[in-house]
Amino acid sequence: MLLENKVAIVTGAASGIGLAIAEKFLAEGAKVVLSDVSDAKNVADKYGDKAMFYKCDVSQSAEVDALIKTAIDKFGGLDIMINNAGIATNGSASDTTDEVWHKTIEVNLSGVFYGLRAASKVMLANKTKGVIINTASIAGVVGFQGSLAYCASKGGIIQLTRAAALDLGKAGIRVNAIAPGVITTNMTKAYLSDPGFQKMVEAMTPMGYPGKSEDIAGAALYLASDNAAYVTGVVLNVDGGWLAQ
Ligand SMILES: NC(=O)c1ccc[n+]([C@@H]2O[C@H](COP(=O)([O-])OP(=O)(O)OC[C@H]3O[C@@H](n4cnc5c(N)ncnc54)[C@H](O)[C@@H]3O)[C@@H](O)[C@H]2O)c1
Numbered sequence: 001m002l003l004e005n006k007v008a009i010v011t012g013a014a015s016g017i018g019l020a021i022a023e024k025f026l027a028e029g030a031k032v033v034l035s036d037v038s039d040a041k042n043v044a045d046k047y048g049d050k051a052m053f054y055k056c057d058v059s060q061s062a063e064v065d066a067l068i069k070t071a072i073d074k075f076g077g078l079d080i081m082i083n084n085a086g087i088a089t090n091g092s093a094s095d096t097t098d099e100v101w102h103k104t105i106e107v108n109l110s111g112v113f114y115g116l117r118a119a120s121k122v123m124l125a126n127k128t129k130g131v132i133i134n135t136a137s138i139a140g141v142v143g144f145q146g147s148l149a150y151c152a153s154k155g156g157i158i159q160l161t162r163a164a165a166l167d168l169g170k171a172g173i174r175v176n177a178i179a180p181g182v183i184t185t186n187m188t189k190a191y192l193s194d195p196g197f198q199k200m201v202e203a204m205t206p207m208g209y210p211g212k213s214e215d216i217a218g219a220a221l222y223l224a225s226d227n228a229a230y231v232t233g234v235v236l237n238v239d240g241g242w243l244a245q
Pocket of ligand 1: 011012013014015016017018035036037038056057058059084085086087088107111135136137138179180181182183184185186187188
């Protein structure tokens with residue numbers, strides 16, 4: 001098992017990519033705090049003492065600090081922080097409202113920053129050679145029409161990841177991002193139920209189909225494990241080839 005006795009926190013763990021990462025890590029021997037604004041206690045309960053649910057809105061820094069403290073109190077340390085919670089929003093250059101802009105940045109970008117800051121602080125204090133993984137997106141690398149704030153938030157995550165990798169490298173704390181392509185989850189199922197959108201995804205994806213949450217969980221497992229011991233500051237595209245063109 002690749003994560004025997006490691007302690008991990010996964011935000012946005014109630015569904016989709018976060019849930020798949022949490023379950024993959026549990027299967028690999030980690031102890032996991034599943035965190036979300038929505039309830040995931042029923043999932044955590046399936047794993048007994050190895051897992052717990054903690055409700056946390058990542059856009060509130062005090063709640064994120066409390067999440068980190070709870071994980072340490074419960075499992076005695078923190079080795080892996082997965083900053084994954086996010087929301088998809090719509091709005092173009094000319095019509096994105098203040099409300100959509102601030103909400104998107106607060107959840108997607110500030111939420112990752114709060115998790116990164118709180119996790120790295122305890123990893124440094126405890127001299128833990130930890131791992132921090134941030135869920136970005138292909139929308140953080142290339143633009144998508146009508147998703148202005150989302151693209152900006154995901155691009156911000158990528159730069160935050162690189163800067164943090166420099167700050168934390170000497171301490172042995174690795175910081176990486178994953179850029180998923182279009183993955184079938186609650187976030188995308190409404191879009192994918194539109195045959196026009198599904199066709200566009202098939203056409204834009206060299207592999208020809210949307211990915212699964214498990215595809216992202218496999219990449220997260222690699223980055224979290226010692227197999228990636230010399231990997232930091234990277235953006236791992238898990239996108240069926242979308243960004244290769
Ligand atoms: N699905 C895709 O195609 C895709 C592509 C690229 C990136 N992503 C990113 O992957 C991550 C996971 O998305 P998903 O596709 O699994 O979607 P999802 O909607 O299934 O899961 C997102 C989870 O985040 C939680 N969440 C939302 N706001 C939160 C907040 N303020 N605090 C804590 N939790 C909150 C939701 O309750 C939900 O459980 C997101 O960051 C998303 O932007 C998804």
